[in-house]
Amino acid sequence: xxxKPFDFASLLPPGLPPPALKxxxxxxxxxxxxxxxxxxxxxxxxxxxxxxxxQREGRTLASYGxxxxxxxxxxxxEFLATKLWHDAGIRCTFDDILMVSGSLQALDLVNxxxxxxxxTVIIEQETYQGVLTRLDRLGVHAVGIPxxxxxxxxxALAAELAALKRRGIRPKYIYxxxxxxxxxxxxxxxxxxxxxxxxSEEHGVPIFEDDCYADLIWDGRRPPALHAMSETxxxxxxxxxxxxxxxxxRVGYIVAGWDILSRILALKTDAGSGALxxxxxxxxxxxxxxxxxxxxxxxxxxxxxxxxxxLDEQFGISAEFDDPKGGIFLWVKLPDSVDTRRLYRAALxxxxxxxxxxxxxxxxxHSTSRMRLCFASPxxxxxxxxxxxxxxxxxxxxxxxxxxxxxxxxxET
Ligand SMILES: Cc1ncc(COP(=O)(O)O)c(C=O)c1O
Numbered sequence: 001x002x003x004k005p006f007d008f009a010s011l012l013p014p015g016l017p018p019p020a021l022k023x024x025x026x027x028x029x030x031x032x033x034x035x036x037x038x039x040x041x042x043x044x045x046x047x048x049x050x051x052x053x054x055q056r057e058g059r060t061l062a063s064y065g066x067x068x069x070x071x072x073x074x075x076x077x078e079f080l081a082t083k084l085w086h087d088a089g090i091r092c093t094f095d096d097i098l099m100v101s102g103s104l105q106a107l108d109l110v111n112x113x114x115x116x117x118x119x120t121v122i123i124e125q126e127t128y129q130g131v132l133t134r135l136d137r138l139g140v141h142a143v144g145i146p147x148x149x150x151x152x153x154x155x156a157l158a159a160e161l162a163a164l165k166r167r168g169i170r171p172k173y174i175y176x177x178x179x180x181x182x183x184x185x186x187x188x189x190x191x192x193x194x195x196x197x198x199x200s201e202e203h204g205v206p207i208f209e210d211d212c213y214a215d216l217i218w219d220g221r222r223p224p225a226l227h228a229m230s231e232t233x234x235x236x237x238x239x240x241x242x243x244x245x246x247x248x249x250r251v252g253y254i255v256a257g258w259d260i261l262s263r264i265l266a267l268k269t270d271a272g273s274g275a276l277x278x279x280x281x282x283x284x285x286x287x288x289x290x291x292x293x294x295x296x297x298x299x300x301x302x303x304x305x306x307x308x309x310x311l312d313e314q315f316g317i318s319a320e321f322d323d324p325k326g327g328i329f330l331w332v333k334l335p336d337s338v339d340t341r342r343l344y345r346a347a348l349x350x351x352x353x354x355x356x357x358x359x360x361x362x363x364x365x366h367s368t369s370r371m372r373l374c375f376a377s378p379x380x381x382x383x384x385x386x387x388x389x390x391x392x393x394x395x396x397x398x399x400x401x402x403x404x405x406x407x408x409x410x411x412e413t
Contacts, residue, residue, distance in 0.1 A: 017137060026353070027348060027351050027352060027353035028351035028352070028382075028386075029351055029352040029353065029378060029382055029383075029385065029386025029389060029390075030353045030374075030377060030378060030382075030386075031352070031353060031354050031355070031372075031373040031374050031375070031378065031386060032353045032354065032355050032374060033355075033374055033377075034182075034242065034243070034247060034328065034374065035247065035328075035374060035376060035377035036242070036243065036246055036247060036328070036376050036377060037296070037299055037300065037303070037376045037377060038377065039299065040295065040296045040299050040300075041245070041246050042245070042284070042288060042292050045284055045288045045292075046280060046284055049280050049281075049283035049284035049288075050276075050280045050283075052283055053279045053280060053282070053283040054276075054279075057279065060275075061275060061276065064271045064272055065271075065272050065275070066275045066279070070265060070268070070271075070272060071094075071095070071097065071098045071099060071265065072097070072098065072099025072100075072253070072272065072273060072278055073099065073275055073278035073279055073282055074094055075279075075282040075283075075286075076099060076251075076278045076279075076281055076282035076285070077094035077095075077097040077099065077253075078094045078282075079282055079285050079286055079289075080094070080097055080239075080253060080255075081093050081094050081096070081097060083285075083289070084225070084239075084255065087214070087215075087222055088211070088214065088222060088224060088225035088227075088228055089224035089225060089228035089229070090225050090227050090228045090237065090255060091228070092255055095258075096255055096256065096257070096258070096261065097253050097254070097255050098253060098254045098256075098261055098264060098265055098268070099251065099252075099253050099272075099273050099278055100251075100252045100253060100254060100268065100273055101250045101251070101252070101270070101273040101274065102240060102242060102247070102250040102251065102252045103210065103212050103238045103239065103240040103242070103252035103253075104130060104252070105252065105268075105273070106238040106252050106253070106254045107130065107131060107134055107210075107238070108134070109254065109264045109267050109268055110173075110208060110236055110238070110254070110264065111134060111135075111138060111140075112264075112267045113260065113263045113264050113267060114172045114173060114206075115135075115138055115140050115172055117138065117139035117140070118139060118140075118141070119140045119141070119171075119172050120140070120141045120142075120143060120164065120169050120171045120172065121135065121140055121141070121142055121143070121171050121172050121173050121174075121175060122142075122143050122145060122157065122160065122161075122171045122173070122174040122175065122205070123135075123142050123143070123144055123145070123174075123175045123176075123362065124144065124145055124147055124151070124152050124175070124176060124177065124181065125144035125145055125146045125147060125361060125362050125363050125366065126144075126147055126181075126183055126184055126331070126357075126360055126361045126363075126366075126367065127144070127175070127177065127182070127183075127360065127361070127362075128177065128182045128183075128210070128360070129355070129359050129360050131175060132359070132360070132362070140172075142362060143160055143164070143171070143362075144361070144362030144363055145157050145160060146363075147181065147184055147186060148186075149186055149322065150186060150187075150188055150189055150192050151176070151178055151181055151184075151186045151187065151188035151192065152174075152176050152178070152188065152192075152196065154192055154195040154196055154199060157174070157196070157199055158199055161199060161202075161203045161205070165203065170203070170204065170205065171203075171205050172205070172206075173205060173206050173207065173208040173236075174196070174199075174200055174205055174206070174207050174208065175208040175210065176188070176196070176207065176208070176209060176210070176226070177210045177211070177212075177213070178193065178196075178209060178211070178223075178226060179211050179213060179214040179217070179222060179223065179225075180213035180214065180216055180217060180324070180325055180326040180327040182213065182327070182329060182360075183329050183331040183355075183360050183372040184322075184324070184331045185322065185323075185324020185325055185326065185327050185329060185330070185331060186322075186324075186325060187217065187223065187325045187326070188223070189223065190223050190224065190229075193223065193224070193226055193229055194229065196226065197226060197229055197230055197235075200230075200234055200235075201232055201234065206234045206235065206236065207226050207230070207234060207235045207236070208235075208236050208238075209225060209226045209227055209235055209236065209237045209238070210238050211225060211237060211238065211239050212238070212239055212240040212242060212243050212252070213243050213326060213327045213328070214239070215243065215244040215293050215297075216243055216244070216293075216296070216297055216300060216326040216327050216328065217297075217325060217326035218297060218301055218325060218326050220294065220297070225237055227255060233257045233259075235256075236254065236255075236256045236260060237254070237255040237256065238252065238253065238254050238255075239252060239253055239255075240252040240253070241281055243327075243328065244289070244292075244293055244296065245281065245284075245292070249277045249281065250273070250274065250277065251273065251274075251277050251278060251281055297326070300327075300328060300375070300376055302380075303375045303376065303378075303380060303383060304323075304324070304330065304375050306375070306380045306383045306384065307330055307373060307375040307383050307387065308321070308323065308330070310383055310384045310387035310388070311330075311332065311387055313387075314387050314388050314390075314391035314401070314404055315334075315387075315391055315394075315401045315404075316401055316403065318334060318335055318394075318400045318401035318402075319332050319333070319334060319401075320332070320333040321333065328374050328375060328376035329372050329373065329374055329375070330372070330373045330375060331370060331371075331372055332370065332371050332372075332373060333369060333370050334369045334370070334371065334394070334398075334400070335369060335398075335400045336368075336369050337369070337398055337399070337400065338369045338394065338398045338400060339368050339369070340354070340356035340357050340358070340367075340368065340369060340370060340371040341356045341358060341368075342397065343356065343371070343390075343393065343394060343397060343398070344356040344371075346393050346396075346397045347389075347390055347393045347394075350389055350390075350392070350393045351389065352386050352389050352390045352393065354371045354372070354373060354390065355371060355372040355373070355374075356371055357369070357370030357371050357372065360372055388404075391404050392404065
C-alpha cells in the first residue's frame, strides 16, 4: 500500500515562525552562541553533588515541585537570595524568586504578562538576538537606544521617552543588560543606573534587568543591581546559571515583587522547571560557587587575550574593538565596506561561524560592518586558527585586511 503522507501543513494556524532548520553540526571554528568553556565545567564537584543530593532527597522527585512548591527547589532559591544580597545588593527572600528553564523562559514569561501586539518597548540598540526575535514575533515595536562605554545612553533615553510621551505612547518596559552588556561588554556605572531609575520612575516605565553575565566581570567588582537600587519595586530582575556554570543545565531565575511575580507564575504552566538540575546546583553552589567563578573568569580572560592578539595579528587596524569588562563576547568593527552578513555566509563555507552584527542590533547602518565573536567555547588553538581563516575569507571577499599579518600563514595543530 502506498500511503499518502499526512498533511500537517493544512492544519497550522497563521503566524507561526518559519520551520526550524535541521542541525547539521557545529562549524570547525565556532565563534557563535553563548556557549561556555567545556574545560571549566566543574565536573567532579557536580558529580559529587548529584550523588549526595540524590542519595539524600532523590525520592522527592516523585512529586512535582519536589515538595518546594511551584517556584522551584527551595535550597537553590535560598542560595540565590544570599548570593544576590552579597553580590548585587538585592534584598530578597527565597519567596521573591521564581526558578525558570533558563533566562530565555524568563524573557518569554515577562513578555507574556506585559506585552500585546502593537505595544512599544525600549531596548539597547545593540542587544541579545533572542530579545529581538521574540519582540518581532510578538509584533511589538522595539525602540533601540544607542550605547556608549557606560552602556545605554541615558541622554538618548530621556529624549526618546519624551518623544514617545508627546505621541501618547507609554512603553511597556526598558530592557537592559547593564552588567557586561551583550554584545558590547560594557558595565553601566552606578551614577548612570541612578539616572536610568529616575527616568523609569518619571515616565512610569518599569525596568527589565537582564543580569546573566554579572558573575563574569574580570575584576569581580559588580555594581549594585538596578533592582537593588530601586525604591519603588519597578524593576524585574532576571539571571541565569548558564554563564557561571553551564548553559545546558537550563536554570535561570526571576526576582520581582509578588504583585508581578504572581502574574508571571500563573503563566508558567509547565509544572515547574527540571528539579534534578536545581537540586544538583544547590548542592554544588553552596560550598563551591565562590571558588569556581574566579577560576572560570581567569580562563575566559586568557581566551579573550588570545582572541584580541589573533585579531591584531591577522586583521591589524582593520579590526577595531574595545576590551570588554567581562563576559564571553567581543564586539568587533570591520571596515565599512564589509557586510558581515555576507562575511558570515562565506566564512561558514570555510568552516568559521561568526554572529553578523545586524542580527544583534536595531540599527542596520551601525551594525552592518560589525560582528560578535564568542571566545568561551573554542580552544586557544581554534581561536588562533579560526581568526586566521576568517581573515583569509574576509580578504578574498572584501579585499580587507589588505595585508594579513606580517607573518607566514601557518596552521597549528
Ligand atoms: C542577554 C541574555 N539573556 C538571556 C540569555 C539566555 O540565557 P539562558 O536561557 O541560557 O539563561 C542569553 C544567552 O546568551 C543572553 O545573552
